[in-house]
Amino acid sequence: xxxxxxxxxxxxxxxxxxxxxxxxxxxxxxxxxxxxxxxxxxxxxxxxxxxxxxxxxxxxxxxxxxxxxxxxxxxxxxxxxxxxxxxxxxxxxxxxxxxxxxxxxxxxxxxxxxxxxxxxxxxxxxxxxxxxxxxxxxxxxxxxxxxxxxxxxxxxxxxxxxxxxxxxxxxxxxxxxxxxxxxxxxxxxxxxxxxxxxxxx
Amino acid sequence: xxxxxxxxxxxxxxxxxxxxxxxxxxxxxxxxxxxxxxxxxxxxxxxxxxxxxxxxxxxxxxxxxxxxxxxxxxxxxxxxxxxxxxxxxxxxxxxxxxxxxxxxxxxxxxxxxxxxxxxxxxxxxxxxxxxxxxxxxxxxxxxxxxxxxxxxxxxxxxxxxxxxxxxxxxxxx
Numbered sequence: 001x002x003x004x005x006x007x008x009x010x011x012x013x014x015x016x017x018x019x020x021x022x023x024x025x026x027x028x029x030x031x032x033x034x035x036x037x038x039x040x041x042x043x044x045x046x047x048x049x050x051x052x053x054x055x056x057x058x059x060x061x062x063x064x065x066x067x068x069x070x071x072x073x074x075x076x077x078x079x080x081x082x083x084x085x086x087x088x089x090x091x092x093x094x095x096x097x098x099x100x101x102x103x104x105x106x107x108x109x110x111x112x113x114x115x116x117x118x119x120x121x122x123x124x125x126x127x128x129x130x131x132x133x134x135x136x137x138x139x140x141x142x143x144x145x146x147x148x149x150x151x152x153x154x155x156x157x158x159x160x161x162x163x164x165x166x167x168x169x170x171x172x173x174x175x176x177x178x179x180x181x182x183x184x185x186x187x188x189x190x191x192x193x194x195x196x197x198x199x200x201x
Numbered sequence: 202x203x204x205x206x207x208x209x210x211x212x213x214x215x216x217x218x219x220x221x222x223x224x225x226x227x228x229x230x231x232x233x234x235x236x237x238x239x240x241x242x243x244x245x246x247x248x249x250x251x252x253x254x255x256x257x258x259x260x261x262x263x264x265x266x267x268x269x270x271x272x273x274x275x276x277x278x279x280x281x282x283x284x285x286x287x288x289x290x291x292x293x294x295x296x297x298x299x300x301x302x303x304x305x306x307x308x309x310x311x312x313x314x315x316x317x318x319x320x321x322x323x324x325x326x327x328x329x330x331x332x333x334x335x336x337x338x339x340x341x342x343x344x345x346x347x348x349x350x351x352x353x354x355x356x357x358x359x360x361x362x363x364x365x366x367x368x369x370x371x372x373x374x
Contacts, residue, residue, distance in 0.1 A: 001233040008229050015292065018252045022299055025250070029243035030235060054226055062288055084222035092295030092309075095317045114298025114306060117243035124226075125234065131224045137217035144219070 003128070005031035008054040012037055013044035013070065015059050023057060023090070026117050030124075041065035045073050052081040055127065058107075060091040067091070068105035075106040075141050083141065084134060086127045090115060106142025108132065247299070254300035258341055261296075264289040265334050272322040282322045286330055290316060293337060304349040307357055308336050315364045325370070329363050336360060 010032050014020040017039075024035040038047040041061055048056060056074065058067040067089055075083045089107040091098070102110055109123040132143040268285035271277040277285055290312045297305035312333040319326050336356050340349065349356065 001231065002235050003230040003233060005230055005235075008226065016257055016296070018254070018257060018300065019296060022247065022250055022252065025246045026243045029239060029246055031239070054229060060288075060291065063284060084220075086226060090295075092291035092293075092313065095314070097317070113295035117240055117247055121235065121240060121243070128224075128226045128230055131222070131227070134220040134222055135217050136220060 003031070006033050008032060009034040009036065009051060010055045010057060011035075011044070011048055011051055011053040013041070013047075013056065013058045013061070013067065014039060015061055019059065023120075026120055029117070030121065041067065041070040041073075044070050045077070048074060048085075049079055049081055053085075055086050055088070055124070057088045057090055060089065060093060068102060068107075071102075071105045071107050071142075086131070088120075088123050088127075090120075103145050104140070106140075108143045250300065252300045254296065254302055255341055255344075257296060257300070258293060258302065258305060258337070261289040261293050262334060262337055262341070265293075265330075269327060269330055269334065272327060279321065283316055283319065286322075287313060287316045290333070301346045302340065303347065304340050304345055304353045304356070305337055307348075307353075308333055308340070308360060311357065311360050311364065315367075318368075325367055329360075329367060332363060333360060 005027075010027055012020050012023050012027075012035060014023065014037065017037075020037045020039075024037070027035050034053075036047055036051050036053060038044040042065060044056075044058065044061075058070055061067040061070065071087055071089070074080050074085050074087065086108045087106070088109045088111060089102050090111045090113055091102070092113045093099075094112045099110055109126060111119055111123055134142065135144050265286060268277070268282070268289065271285060272282040290309050294306050294309035294313055297303065297309060312330065315329060315333075339356075340353075345353065347353075
């Protein structure tokens with residue numbers, strides 16, 4: 001049994017047709033049948049809302065409406081059909097400050113171009129097998145920015161009783177709408193899967 | 202007082218809600234990963250693409266040229282001027298490596314790293330950016346699709362040396 005990528009749709013938001021074609025060819029080799037294209041942040045968001053894909057791959061794109069702005073829109077815009085969308089940013093930047101900028105905009109994974117097929121696959125595998133929790137706070141909505149290496153620490157878990165309490169954020173309007181949307185999706189999912197084994201974690 | 206304010210701020214930042222979203226990808230793709238042969242085939246597709254990179258590269262070099270001209274004339278300054286030069290340089294680095302021009306990718310990478318460290322666009326900075334642009338033009342004109350051999354190595358070394366001399370000249374005595 002292997003991954004059934006034929007079941008998913010991917011939106012690739014690129015700066016050039018050539019880069020889109022190349023990325024699509026790799027995704028098709030993985031088995032993805034439906035790959036949508038968009039060029040620029042505005043077209044990217046419009047296509048995202050229309051298609052509601054399972055995965056979005058975004059180039060850094062040109063300012064002012066760059067890939068990071070598009071990511072923020074996907075996470076917080078009222079019109080966003082899924083603020084939890086897994087987003088992979090593929091870019092020629094590799095400096096730490098760029099990675100941090102991208103992380104703070106709400107991307108899920110980061111790939112440096114030029115990229116290999118294996119690098120892209122490994123990021124998608126990470127999204128499938130180790131999805132991140134989302135954090136909603138006063139000034140951020142997106143994947144948990146902390147990277148945990150579970151299972152490496154062998155000592156006593158002294159903080160077991162100090163787990164952070166789940167609190168409701170005092171959000172801005174856009175964050176509130178994202179959280180409301182997030183809760184709505186979660187509730188719908190729970191309703192659809194009532195009686196089934198809980199696979200949320 | 203300052204300490205209290207900081208502490209209050211930190212307390213505020215901790216008001217966060219953790220949400221475990223549905224794993225739609227997992228539900229749809231299932232288990233088992235993909236075969237090594239599939240990965241190999243995908244990599245072959247990447248490596249054997251027949252995209253003509255030259256028109257894309259020339260468009261990006263034009264963008265870089267415009268950004269240099271704007272910085273020289275003073276119509277853009279500071280971070281804006283640097284960002285305007287960084288974007289085409291980053292795209293040349295990213296796409297050169299994908300479309301059989303690894304030397305352009307390497308030259309552009311040196312330029313990106315340089316631009317990420319400077320804070321203004323004085324004459325010395327712009328001279329170095331122009332040198333990179335001319336090198337990229339030369340590689341395109343000669344259609345050097347590999348690493349450029351000895352010439353490529355000399356080009357890279359010369360550009361790295363120029364950046365290094367710039368850093369040394371700016372180092373506080």
